[in-house]
Amino acid sequence: MAHRNDIKPVCYAFHQLNNRQKAVQLTETDNQAYFDKNKAREKICASWLKAQSKTIRKAVLSSAIAGIANGLGVIVQSAALAYILQAVIIDKLPWASLTAPFIVLAAVFILRSLCVYWQQTSGFEAGAEVRASVRQQLLDKFLALGPAAIKQRQSGELAAVILEQVDALENYFSRYLPQQIIVGVLPVVMIIAVMPVNWVVGLIFLITGPLVPVFMALIGIGAASANRSQFLAMARMSGYFLDRLQGLATLKLFGQAHRELTNINSMADGFREKTMAVLRIAFLSSAVLEFFSAVAVALVAVYVGLGLLGMIHFGPAEKISLSEALFVLLLAPEFFMPLRQLAINYHDRAAALGAADAILAILELDAEQGGASIANHGGFLIEFNNAGKYYGSRQVLKDINLQIAAGEKIALVGESGAGKTTLLNLLLGFEPASEGQVLLNGQAVNREQAAKAVAWVGQNAYIFHGSIKDNIALAEPDASEQRIFNAARAAGVTEFSEKLPEGLQTAVGERGYGLSGGQVQRIALARAFLKNAAIVLLDEPTANLDAANKTLLLDVIDKLFADKTLIIASHDPEVVQRMKRRIALRQGRLVL
Structure with a gap:
């Protein structure tokens, strides 16, 4: 890893040893600024996350297929509901003739329930496998570094990495990666399904849909920085608290226990503020994304509503039927659901990048090797x-x-x-x-x-x-x-x-x-x-x-x-x- 030293920050206040040089421990502000400015580090973290996903491709793909199947069920469900309402309200068909559509509707409900279960279990399996794999990598690295090297780091910080930071990876693999695949397939299928019914609504989907991931990415830039700052504060607080807990007897003997309690409270307040910063970004992004999806759904509702009332004469609105209007209207919020879910899960990606930086800070430490073997040693032990x-x-x-x-x-x-x-x-x-x-x-x-x-x-x-x-x-x-x-x-x-x-x-x-x-x-x-x-x-x-x-x-x-x-x-x-x-x-x- 020596060739990467120009792009390695000192992450999570760990000392980066390379040959005979010991890296300088940066302050939290400097460390954060380095990460924000040096995008190469973020790319390294993203590449490492991608490498971890190779071992769980089957589970991720299984979760994504379940999500896509659930989305296809939504299309069939919307079509069945639109047909039934058209038949009952407009065509006045007897209930007996609607047995088949109701059977289809019930089957879709059951199928969607099974798909949701399948998606959740597959995602959990992916997350659990990655956590076990990364923890094993960390334990192997601890063994390679040896007790003397580990002693130079706060045990509280190491515990925070191997527990909290590794846990922070789970949602990235169990939710974000499958959702990426779902978003790449399901909205396209829905647009294809809507276009023959009402090309204007399909065009609304086509124009407004990309706005969600664009704003998601813009807001996500700040989310990654805030998450990383939160993880850094948590690691330092963990290390400080454990050190003081282990030395509690000494602190009491010197009458410093209350003073250290004040320091711990101060650090906890700092961690609380950074956590609230992450939550503020999360709520802000959710509000922005909900706004765009709500506007798009409102456009669809206004268009089909005015078309049914005969007050608009653009596109297929003049000849729109109740079943067609209900179909596109029921499908409109479902079209944005995968995109909104990806936006929510994008914060899991930001959290995973912050956690990956801390984990890589340990995995990238070089364990120096001993010299070459010598066969003739003159009989000395x-x-x-x-x-x-x-x-x-x-x-x-x-x-x-x-x-x-x-x-x-x-x-x-x-x-x-x-x-x-x-x-x-x-x-x-x-x-x-x-x-x-x-x-x-x-x-x-x-x-x-x-x-x-x-x-x-x-x-x-x-x-x-x-x-x-x-x-x-x-x-x-x-x-x-x-x-x-x-x-x-x-x-x-x-x-x-x-x-x-x-x-x-x-x-x-x-x-x-x-x-x-x-x-x-x-x-x-x-x-x-x-x-x-x-x-x-x-x-x-x-x-x-x-x-x-x-x-x-x-x-x-x-x-x-x-x-x-x-x-x-x-x-x-x-x-x-x-x-x-x-x-x-x-x-x-x-x-x-």
Whole structure:
């Protein structure tokens, strides 16, 4: 995607990373102005939407066919009603002779009901397939970018994209695309049906019909901009609210909770104003389009009405019958119905364009690739060859040359900010090296390879809402009950779980609510032990533990991973003392 950088705005305040350059985060006003002026971006979004529709052509076409069949039923229904009224009012035919027209009318009612059901279900199927497909694309991209890249973005914004923005695509595929096909067919068929009956009315349809899509497009230009601004405000509000919610305890401790509540109210008011702007455009467009269709229907009514009264002598008005007048008059509002429906659905297109811009902002992020494979690696399990890492223009690691043999016990030390966590992220495949190579078993490391060979326990191990057993089994869901119990016992989890009401089946809260820091770390170690990986990476495992619990935890680590390659990033002198080898980092470089 690097060749497109000249036409990519920074969408939804996401950071656009490309090679070593980090795009500038625009303000909401500048970002909106860029999108409005640079129509190339809108074309890219429209092309992407078109590409998504290729997978659901059958469902879209099915919905459109149902809509066209419903429209044909309207023509037959209007003709049947006109015939019946002519026969009853003018021709004075007995009711018995009208059995056939009434049967036709009833059949058309049933057929139209089935067509409406068919159209709705087919459209829903199209929308559901697209939502599932796009969400899968986003999840695949998140996996490709890795945890380290995802951490740089607000989780609230990402959640808004994968939920609200993806949902905003549904109506475009379920309603707008089928309606486009219907409008291309049904009005033409109606004009053809009306022309032999009354060419003047057909001419009125032919002239006034195109006015609806013309004004729809003009109003839709503002709608796309307003929708995109609304989505941007919603994403920012979601991210801000979730961040403050997660840090609520800190805000309360510093007495800032009420102030942040005021800020959230202010952001909510801004979102409300942008939502109302979208609704104003929607109501304005509906009023304008209703006006033109009402004028056209009024022209038809005046013409046929004056013709029936003998007060107009232009065209077929002089010889017009009641059935002909009723037929064209009943068909007039139905002629504009598909056009009006397309105008209503045009706002779905505007919303989809705004949502597509946010989605593409994520999908277009480049996941850098690791270096080439190397077969001969001199027997080392892990190698860093002139490896370096940049974040934008800031270099975090430089010229890292390091070899680690199988079974080594290593302490990775250095001041905060020295690059320890970044080095571990490179080894885990969470991030690619900006320069040089990182090799695992002689091959350029990638996430799939690292996921099999490496077990990782972070400084703040995440415990999910569920049982202790489920959290341990996360490393290997298919593990037997005995293996899970053995891992729990080896890591010392059973020492405290046996005192709980349901043992390992005891439910714990999200982020380990109800457990101490040492207990959380033991569960995380049991999870890593169950994985039985050749390499174990621990990031500050003793942080926030008292001396007694720290010693117990280090004893567990020594026992669990005695036969593994163990790398521990830590500031703790006791941890460093227990390891056989010390690797020090200072300002992103290795030091002896």
